[in-house]
Amino acid sequence: MRKKAVIIAGGLGTRLRPLTYDTPKPIVPIVNQPLIVHQIELLKRHGIVDIILNLHYLPNAIKKILGNGSALGVKLYYSIEKEPLGTAGAVKNAEEFFGDCEVLVVFNGDILYDINISKIIDFHTAKQSQVTLALTSVEDPTPYGLVLTDENGKIKDFLEKPSWNMLEGIDCREINAGVYVLDPKVFSDIPKETHYMFEHHLFPKMLSERAPMYAYKSDSYWIDVGNAVKYYLAHEAILRGEMPVRIFGDRNNMGCWVGKKTEIDKTSKVFCPVVIGEGVKLGKEVILKDYTVVGDNVEIGEGATLERCIIWRGVKIGKHVKLSNCIIGFDCKIEDCCVISGAVLANKTHLTKGSKINV
Known part of the structure; x- marks a missing residue:
């Protein structure tokens, strides 16, 4: 079976600003690798190597x-x-690359998902489905698209971003997870260069035409990493082993990863789980506390303490700095004695000595 994939990765990443002002969301680092690389590696593990x-x-x-x-x-x-052409319009825009593809896997570009792609393709084929949606369960479905199915998994209806009033009497909490398996022919009737959405246009149209559409329910780890809170949670899940992705560096028995050419002073303390990238320099008496991720070529000065922080590549942190619950963008400079809590700093931000931020 000839398979290809499309990753929809054209969004502005507004919910992750200021980080995404000059870093598109697909290459925002997740444990020091671009988000989209983790998606590509998942597809590759399931034999899909032609990716649009x-x-x-x-x-x-x-x-x-x-x-x-x-x-x-x-x-x-x-x-x-x-x-911007919308979700379905974006895939239509890539139609020239489909070639002799028989099965098309479509991935939203802002999710981390440990779904078994081989199994959803097998399910799709066995049901002779034209479109199969991956579903995941959430406690609060109101920000997402709820998918209602019969006992065989056939899709009966969609509720897009339902209010709690709309959910009265509905037991379902299974949402569209942003992964689809499709027959490429379903795009033939979509107009070119037109804004067209899966959830508002294509899927309701196919449902009204009684086209075979099915849902594949998965309890694999799933998260939309579109905002800072979810970005933190994704890292914590990875470091706890709930979301299996490749982490570069040598792992010790305590759950700490350390990259090549990294220098850690013998007086420093690292409380795992922590990821430390390549070429990092930790000065004397530095403390890294749990769920901190340090990017490549970061320098951390004497006596600095970092707790539950995500530090991107090339950051310079001065002496006796205290950071907690922060995301620090590429190539930032934080001078001595700064105290920062809960902040998200855009790339190349410069904080002068003694600055204090409490968000």
């Missing part, structure tokens, strides 16, 4: 990092939107 990336916002930044995909063992194709 739909891009719109800062596409060259993404292409510069990923290239043709050979370093990841896949072949990447790029479909660029001049204007």
Whole structure:
């Protein structure tokens, strides 16, 4: 069976600003690797190596990092939107790359999901479905799209971002997880270069036409990493082992990963789980507390303490700095004696000596 995938990765990443002002969301680091790399590696593990990336916002930044995909063992194709075309319109825009594809897997670009793609494809094929949606259960479905099915998994209805009043009498809490398996032919009737959504246009149309549409229920780890809170939670899940992704570095028995050419002073203390990237320098009496992730080529000065922080590549942290619950963007500089709690700093932010931020 000839399979290809499309990753819809053209969004502006507004919920992750200021981090995404000049870093498109697909390459926001998750344990020091771009988010989209984790998605590509999942597809590859299930034998899908022809992958189309739909891009719109800062596409060259993404292409510069990923290239043709050979370093990841896949072949990447790029479909660029001049204007946002919606979820289905974005995939339609990539139609020229489908070729002789028989099964198309579509991934939303802002999720981490440990779904068994091989199993959902087998389910899709066995049901002779035209569209199969992966579903995941959540406590609060109101920000998402609720999917109602019969006992055989056939989709009966969609409730897009339902209010709690709409949910009265409905026991279902299973939402569209943002992964689809489709027959490429379903895109033939979608108009070109037109804003067209799966959830508002294509799926309701197919439902009204009684086209075979099924839902595959998965209890695998899933999270939408579109905002800072979910970004933290994704890292914690990875470090707890709930979301299996590749973490670079040597892991010790305590659950700490340390990259190559990293220098840790013998007086420093690391309370696991923690990830420390490559080329990092920890000064004397530095303390790294649980669920902290330190990017490549970061320097942390004497006596600094970091707790539950995510530090991107190239950051310089001065002496006796205290950081807690922070996300620090690429190439920031934080001078001595700063105290920062709960802040998200855009790339290349410079905080002068003794600055205090409490969010």
